[in-house]
Amino acid sequence: METIKSKLGKGGLVLAAMGIMSIVLSIFNYNIRLLAWVDVWGNTMGWVVRFLLILVGGLLYFFFGNYEDE
Structure with missing residues (x-):
């Protein structure tokens, strides 16, 4: 069973990935x-x-x- 701490870690990874993807896509006006x-x-x-x-x-x-x- 996943603990809350491991879920926070995975959520942090998703947030960081979304931020990076947003930067890359904003270069192309997306x-x-x-x-x-x-x-x-x-x-x-x-x-x-x-x-x-x-x-x-x-x-x-x-x-x-x-x-x-x-």
């Missing part, structure tokens, strides 16, 4: 439908949100991703 709202407040705020997704997702994965039950 966006992930789930993240279409990030550019509502302007281009700069959209980039801030993308980088925060990567940062928070990476931190969650770093702290909880390799958690093993004892």
